Amino acid sequence: MASLGGVLAVAAVALGATMQRATGLGFALVAAPFLVIILGPFTGVVLANLLSAAVNVVVLCSTARALHGRLAVEMILGVLAAVPLGAWVVTSLPGPLLLIGVGSITAASVAWVARGNPMLFLRRRGGPLLSGFTSGFFNTTAGTGGPPLAVYALSTNWEQRSFVPTVQVVGLATNLLSLAAKGMPGLSGPLLLSCVAAMAVGIAAGQLLSRWLPAERARRWVTALALIGSLTAVGKGVTALW
Template sequence: MGSSVQRLAGVGFALVAGPALVLLLGPGDGVTLSNCAACAISAIGLAGSRRQVRLARMLPLIGAAACTVPVGAWTAARVPAPALLVGIGLLVSAAALLVLRGVRASGLRGVRGALAAGAVSGFMNSAAGVGGPAVSLYAVNAGWSAREFVPNAQVYGVAVNLFSLAAKGAPHLAVPVWSATAAGIVLGAGVGRLLAERVAERRARTVVLALALAGGLATLGKGLRGL
């Protein structure tokens, strides 16, 4: 499902898949597997749009994320699992609502806005597996078009997820889980490609955020029960 919405809307893999993977595998392996899969699906998307990437515009975001990813990894390693589930659920739910509302803020423009968005995104990506919303909010406030945003979001997704994996290492999962993940990415990308020809971008974005909000609230509920 995450791969489908990523192919359909250009973003949204981690928002949709992250909470579900956390519920299935726990906050440690769930977030790290989300980082692995998000890196892969971003690389696939980048392969077809690399000529549209404006790397100079992304460097402040990527540099700021590199500084805060270790902080997110350190936090995730030391917070008890139920509390981490609550934190992930709150972050995902809040991020989905903020992007859905298209929050406007003068502080999210220019180099200062890029640094702030990258710093928040790096922390959230490493700790909760969802670094995209902060970058989406920055793009909205910076006035980026969808054509500008999507290829640059892919290169950012590859970078921030590689940083997260370098900080935490790969998840310790059985071969069947890795195989199922790879099959899901390939199948979802194919389904998303077919749907992209039939579903309007705005409707696809709403579906992505609704799924993300549902997953965030479910994760929050499980964490609260654990506490």
């Protein structure tokens, strides 16, 4: 844990937890790349899933009053349908090309909506189910489940106060399904404890940040995080092709 890489990983966990509490998204987008570099692809992603699930629970505990239960259930049904398909696709198609494709589609969608062009079909009855399916599929194949939920929020003018707890429930379901499918590897005790402590600090900082963060600015941060996650997936795919 004394290494520079370990320090950066812990700092990324703290920053990711701050963003997750303040905006509803951001933990995996910020922390996962560093954890993957330090621990390798499998262990890094699994640890990111584990910590993200813990962040989901803690954030939900302080925001649950604004939870949109019906919307969360519809999205989780989409996630449940998508995870097996995503797992099959991952084992059937070249990983780098899949990352590039998924990331490019999501980045284009985020950019389209951010310019003020909502995807009106998401406002229809099946919109939450489709968004949950897309999120579950992208999470399984590229580790970027947040951007599709951000696209749904931007397209439907979803209130930030309700968005935060609802996506925690959806994210928790997705992370638990991912952990169940992949299992738990051996983890370094000092690193795990340091990450848990950093996570607690980040959540506390995000709690303070959320009190003065205007809804419009939070929406812009969600858009930025979604775009960063999408472009990260593309970058991972391009790098893997070299």
